[in-house]
Amino acid sequence: MNKIIEDLNWRYACKKFDASKKISDKDFEIILESLRLTASSFGLQPWKFVVVKNVELREKLVAASWNQQQVKDASHLIVLCAPSYLDEKFVTDYVEDTAKTKNVDVSELAGFQKMLMMIPNKKIEDQMIWSKNQIYIALGNLLNTCAQLRIDSCPMEGFKPSEYDQILGLGEFGLKSVLVCPVGYRDSADKYITQPKVRYPLNQLVIEI
Secondary structure: OOOHHHHHHOOEEEOOOOOOOOOOOOHHHHHHHHOOOOOOOOHHHEEEEEEOOOOOHEEOOOOOOOOOHHHHHHOEEEEEEEEOOOOOHHHHHEEEEEEEEHOHHHHHHHHHHHHHOOOOOOOOOHHHHHHHHHHHHHHHHHHHHHHHHOOEEEEOOOOHHHHHHHHHHHHHHOOEEEEEHHHHOOOOOOOOOOOOOOOOEEEEEEEOO
16 A cells, blocks of 8 residues: 555544653654644745643643543644734745745845735734634644654644633734644554544545546
């Protein structure tokens, strides 16, 4: 079987983590680097990835996650966040970083910068929708990277964002929580390990025109 397909078949949303097993620093650095390298619209990267190491905070987050124990039992907990709002500085910083990375004068990117100003000109709620769409791309990259490393993951929308924001003090960083993803190693008692993956066949999903 193709290695990519094998990895995707191996992956599932882990519901019960083995709390005694920890991801190595080396592997977790790979996970974080894969998040950093995720594609985004215009390359703007409207996200921050909060790694919750504080044990007491993770215990508090369980109640804000509808009592899902993965939040505290997994080796690591990643909260994928969006900026509360995107202003002109957000665009300017990115353009300056682009100029520095590509070793060009920032004036050469004036047209690009002008086009990007459509983002801060959006309504706040539309900015958040746009940012969330980008963050789902990052989540997909995270899940695939973990599968390649044979590290389990559990993408979660089932949590209370406002409570997460308060518990983690995300407002101080100008952030709002969007998605949660515990990562670690499956507990052999997780009943979902042996359940078949439910996916429609390709002929029901692909339309050739």
